[in-house]
Amino acid sequence: MLALVRSIPDSYAQALTAVPADPPIDVIEARAQHAAYAVALAGLGVEVITLAADEAHPDCVFVEDAAVVAGEVAVITRPGAPSRQGEVDAVAAALAGRIELHRMPAPATLDGGDCLRLGHTIYVGRSARTNDVGVSFLRQILASRGITVVSVPLPPEVLHLKCVCARLDDERVLVADGSLPDDTFGEATVVRIPADESYAANVLTIGATALCADGFPQTRATLEAAGFRTIPLVTTEARKADGALTCMSILI
Numbered sequence: 001m002l003a004l005v006r007s008i009p010d011s012y013a014q015a016l017t018a019v020p021a022d023p024p025i026d027v028i029e030a031r032a033q034h035a036a037y038a039v040a041l042a043g044l045g046v047e048v049i050t051l052a053a054d055e056a057h058p059d060c061v062f063v064e065d066a067a068v069v070a071g072e073v074a075v076i077t078r079p080g081a082p083s084r085q086g087e088v089d090a091v092a093a094a095l096a097g098r099i100e101l102h103r104m105p106a107p108a109t110l111d112g113g114d115c116l117r118l119g120h121t122i123y124v125g126r127s128a129r130t131n132d133v134g135v136s137f138l139r140q141i142l143a144s145r146g147i148t149v150v151s152v153p154l155p156p157e158v159l160h161l162k163c164v165c166a167r168l169d170d171e172r173v174l175v176a177d178g179s180l181p182d183d184t185f186g187e188a189t190v191v192r193i194p195a196d197e198s199y200a201a202n203v204l205t206i207g208a209t210a211l212c213a214d215g216f217p218q219t220r221a222t223l224e225a226a227g228f229r230t231i232p233l234v235t236t237e238a239r240k241a242d243g244a245l246t247c248m249s250i251l252i
């Protein structure tokens, strides 16, 4: 497995946030936390490819939003935040030659953080960042590859679908209590965590190991009870910019 990650620019202190970070983002600490994330992935046998930071794009570390990989192809997205749309070129260049690329045209918008894959289904959050044209484009590209795209309406306060849930494996999804209707994920088994730990719903599983946000004991215990070895990672500086663990890599 290969993970594409992207270094943190000095401008990360100006990353998009729903509420201003208090205390402010510490870019040095953010880089240390990001390095630990890359080391954790490498320790699991993942080949980590690191793209250079782009000072013109404060949010560029959140590479997940720039591409959706499924069905042997990658859809290069058109991120919903205009300030982020220029992030995708470097990601597309890094993926070119490794996987077939399809570029999402305007007026479609879609952030990878809205996409959660379980087996042959991708659930796509209809957030403020992802519009119906974006969902339709993804559906059109993936239909011939045996992948079904299901649109999931999101309340306005949820930035991305995976802010409140994440894939555990092809049959199980981790969901923060009270965040989504019970029937959102069809036949999949829903593993619940308490609402007051909802930030920690965004876990990144690699096989039987779960990278999880440090400081959320009930989520960690839930993951271990579900059979995962857990690796807690400090994510305070990603969180200040409304980011979490899956946001910082594209897995191929």
Ligand code: CIR
Pocket (backbone or CB within 6 Å): 015, 016, 017, 059, 062, 064, 065, 081, 084, 112, 113, 114, 160, 162, 163, 241, 242, 243, 244, 246, 247
């Ligand atoms: C943004 O608002 O776009 C970034 N500050 C955070 C993006 C987090 N990405 C993700 O959840 N996939």
